[in-house]
Amino acid sequence: MIDEFAKKYLHDDLRELREVLVWKLDGLAEADVRRPLVGSGTNLLGLVKHLTLTESRYFGEVFGRPFPEPMPRWDDLAARGSDMRADESESREDIVERYRRACAHSDATIAALAVDSPGHVPWWPRPDVMLFNVLVHVTTETARHAGHADILREQLDGATGEGR
Numbered sequence: 035m036i037d038e039f040a041k042k043y044l045h046d047d048l049r050e051l052r053e054v055l056v057w058k059l060d061g062l063a064e065a066d067v068r069r070p071l072v073g074s075g076t077n078l079l080g081l082v083k084h085l086t087l088t089e090s091r092y093f094g095e096v097f098g099r100p101f102p103e104p105m106p107r108w109d110d111l112a113a114r115g116s117d118m119r120a121d122e123s124e125s126r127e128d129i130v131e132r133y134r135r136a137c138a139h140s141d142a143t144i145a146a147l148a149v150d151s152p153g154h155v156p157w158w159p160r161p162d163v164m165l166f167n168v169l170v171h172v173t174t175e176t177a178r179h180a181g182h183a184d185i186l187r188e189q190l191d192g193a194t195g196e197g198r
Contacts, residue, residue: 036149036150036164036166037149038149040149040166041144041149041165041166041169044166044169044170044173045141045144045169047173048169048172048173048176049141051173051176051177051180052085052133052137052176054180054183055081055082055085055176055179055180055183056082056130056133058078058081058180058183058184058186058187059078059079059082059126059130061191061193062078062187062190062191064126066078066190066191067079067120067126068080068119068120068121068122069190070119071186071189071190072186074118075118075119076118076119076182076186077118077119077120077186078183078186078187078190079120079124079126079129080117080118080119080120081118081179081182081183081186082120082129082130082133083117083118083119083120083124083129083133084117084118084179085133085175085176085179086105086117086129086132086133086136087105087106087117088172088175088176089101089133089136089137089139089140089172090103090105090136090139090140091105092140092155092168092171092172093139093140093143093144093168093172094139094140094143096153096154096155096163096168097143097147097151097153097165097168099139099142099143099146101136101139102139103132103135140172143165144165144169147165148165149164149165149166149169150164150165150166151164151165152164153165153167153168155168
Protein backbone atom coordinates (compact mmCIF):
# COMPACT_ATOMS: atom_id res chain seq x y z
CA MET A 35 0.00 0.00 0.00
CA ILE A 36 1.26 3.45 -0.90
CA ASP A 37 0.72 5.83 1.98
CA GLU A 38 0.95 9.50 2.85
CA PHE A 39 4.51 9.01 4.12
CA ALA A 40 5.62 8.09 0.60
CA LYS A 41 3.74 11.08 -0.81
CA LYS A 42 5.38 13.49 1.64
CA TYR A 43 8.83 11.97 1.14
CA LEU A 44 8.66 12.30 -2.65
CA HIS A 45 7.16 15.79 -2.45
CA ASP A 46 9.92 16.95 -0.09
CA ASP A 47 12.57 15.57 -2.47
CA LEU A 48 10.90 17.32 -5.40
CA ARG A 49 10.88 20.65 -3.54
CA GLU A 50 14.60 20.33 -2.78
CA LEU A 51 15.46 19.44 -6.37
CA ARG A 52 13.53 22.45 -7.65
CA GLU A 53 15.64 24.76 -5.48
CA VAL A 54 18.86 23.09 -6.63
CA LEU A 55 17.86 23.71 -10.24
CA VAL A 56 17.12 27.41 -9.67
CA TRP A 57 20.34 27.81 -7.67
CA LYS A 58 22.31 26.79 -10.77
CA LEU A 59 21.42 30.22 -12.24
CA ASP A 60 22.69 32.23 -9.26
CA GLY A 61 25.57 34.56 -9.93
CA LEU A 62 25.72 33.93 -13.67
CA ALA A 63 25.57 36.61 -16.34
CA GLU A 64 22.62 36.68 -18.72
CA ALA A 65 24.72 35.36 -21.58
CA ASP A 66 25.86 32.40 -19.48
CA VAL A 67 22.37 31.22 -18.49
CA ARG A 68 21.46 31.21 -22.20
CA ARG A 69 24.74 29.82 -23.54
CA PRO A 70 24.31 26.44 -25.23
CA LEU A 71 27.10 24.16 -24.04
CA VAL A 72 25.96 20.94 -25.71
CA GLY A 73 25.11 20.04 -29.27
CA SER A 74 21.35 20.08 -28.67
CA GLY A 75 21.47 23.78 -27.74
CA THR A 76 20.22 23.14 -24.21
CA ASN A 77 21.05 25.91 -21.78
CA LEU A 78 20.56 26.42 -18.05
CA LEU A 79 17.56 28.68 -18.38
CA GLY A 80 16.08 26.29 -20.93
CA LEU A 81 16.16 23.50 -18.34
CA VAL A 82 14.04 25.66 -16.02
CA LYS A 83 11.70 26.42 -18.91
CA HIS A 84 11.43 22.71 -19.72
CA LEU A 85 10.63 21.75 -16.14
CA THR A 86 7.94 24.45 -16.04
CA LEU A 87 6.22 22.59 -18.84
CA THR A 88 6.80 19.26 -17.07
CA GLU A 89 5.29 20.48 -13.78
CA SER A 90 2.31 22.18 -15.41
CA ARG A 91 1.55 19.23 -17.64
CA TYR A 92 1.93 16.38 -15.18
CA PHE A 93 0.35 17.96 -12.11
CA GLY A 94 -2.12 19.95 -14.19
CA GLU A 95 -3.74 18.32 -17.18
CA VAL A 96 -3.03 14.73 -16.02
CA PHE A 97 -5.31 15.32 -13.02
CA GLY A 98 -7.85 17.63 -14.64
CA ARG A 99 -6.36 20.68 -12.89
CA PRO A 100 -4.96 22.71 -15.81
CA PHE A 101 -2.28 25.29 -15.14
CA PRO A 102 -3.96 28.67 -15.74
CA GLU A 103 -1.27 30.03 -18.08
CA PRO A 104 -0.95 29.07 -21.74
CA MET A 105 1.50 26.25 -22.38
CA PRO A 106 2.30 24.24 -25.52
CA ARG A 107 0.25 21.07 -25.81
CA TRP A 108 1.98 17.74 -25.37
CA ASP A 109 1.12 16.79 -28.94
CA ASP A 110 2.37 20.06 -30.52
CA LEU A 111 5.20 18.65 -32.64
CA ALA A 112 6.27 22.11 -33.83
CA ALA A 113 7.03 23.19 -30.24
CA ARG A 114 8.83 19.98 -29.28
CA GLY A 115 12.36 20.64 -28.04
CA SER A 116 12.04 24.42 -28.00
CA ASP A 117 11.50 24.35 -24.25
CA MET A 118 15.12 23.24 -23.66
CA ARG A 119 16.46 26.61 -24.80
CA ALA A 120 15.80 30.15 -23.71
CA ASP A 121 16.73 33.04 -25.91
CA GLU A 122 17.06 36.81 -25.42
CA SER A 123 13.33 37.40 -25.92
CA GLU A 124 12.57 35.62 -22.63
CA SER A 125 13.73 37.22 -19.41
CA ARG A 126 15.37 35.17 -16.68
CA GLU A 127 12.92 36.63 -14.17
CA ASP A 128 9.88 35.68 -16.26
CA ILE A 129 11.09 32.11 -16.76
CA VAL A 130 12.01 31.57 -13.10
CA GLU A 131 8.79 33.16 -11.82
CA ARG A 132 6.69 31.08 -14.21
CA TYR A 133 8.52 27.98 -12.95
CA ARG A 134 7.74 28.97 -9.36
CA ARG A 135 4.06 29.50 -10.27
CA ALA A 136 3.94 26.09 -11.98
CA CYS A 137 5.54 24.52 -8.91
CA ALA A 138 3.01 26.24 -6.62
CA HIS A 139 0.23 24.89 -8.84
CA SER A 140 1.79 21.43 -8.63
CA ASP A 141 2.10 21.72 -4.86
CA ALA A 142 -1.60 22.57 -4.63
CA THR A 143 -2.47 19.51 -6.72
CA ILE A 144 -0.25 17.29 -4.59
CA ALA A 145 -1.79 18.66 -1.38
CA ALA A 146 -5.35 18.32 -2.65
CA LEU A 147 -5.13 14.74 -3.90
CA ALA A 148 -4.58 11.42 -2.18
CA VAL A 149 -1.46 9.56 -3.24
CA ASP A 150 -3.60 6.98 -5.04
CA SER A 151 -5.76 9.53 -6.88
CA PRO A 152 -6.23 8.57 -10.52
CA GLY A 153 -4.80 10.51 -13.43
CA HIS A 154 -4.45 10.00 -17.14
CA VAL A 155 -1.23 10.47 -19.15
CA PRO A 156 -2.31 9.99 -22.78
CA TRP A 157 1.27 9.95 -24.10
CA TRP A 158 2.34 7.03 -21.84
CA PRO A 159 2.00 3.38 -22.94
CA ARG A 160 0.02 2.68 -19.74
CA PRO A 161 -1.88 5.95 -19.46
CA ASP A 162 -3.93 5.27 -16.32
CA VAL A 163 -1.81 6.35 -13.35
CA MET A 164 -1.97 7.46 -9.75
CA LEU A 165 -0.54 10.61 -8.17
CA PHE A 166 2.23 8.36 -6.82
CA ASN A 167 3.36 7.44 -10.36
CA VAL A 168 3.47 11.09 -11.40
CA LEU A 169 5.34 12.14 -8.24
CA VAL A 170 8.00 9.52 -8.97
CA HIS A 171 8.20 10.54 -12.63
CA VAL A 172 8.46 14.32 -12.05
CA THR A 173 10.94 13.88 -9.18
CA THR A 174 13.08 11.66 -11.41
CA GLU A 175 12.79 14.08 -14.33
CA THR A 176 13.74 17.03 -12.11
CA ALA A 177 16.74 15.14 -10.67
CA ARG A 178 17.85 14.22 -14.18
CA HIS A 179 17.76 17.82 -15.36
CA ALA A 180 19.34 19.13 -12.15
CA GLY A 181 22.24 16.81 -13.02
CA HIS A 182 22.35 18.27 -16.52
CA ALA A 183 22.37 21.74 -14.96
CA ASP A 184 25.24 20.74 -12.69
CA ILE A 185 27.32 19.74 -15.71
CA LEU A 186 26.44 22.90 -17.64
CA ARG A 187 27.23 25.10 -14.63
CA GLU A 188 30.55 23.36 -14.06
CA GLN A 189 31.50 24.06 -17.67
CA LEU A 190 30.77 27.75 -17.14
CA ASP A 191 32.54 28.51 -13.86
CA GLY A 192 33.48 25.28 -12.11
CA ALA A 193 30.65 25.49 -9.55
CA THR A 194 29.15 22.11 -8.63
CA GLY A 195 26.91 20.73 -5.93
CA GLU A 196 23.47 21.34 -4.54
CA GLY A 197 23.76 24.87 -3.24
CA ARG A 198 25.92 27.70 -2.05
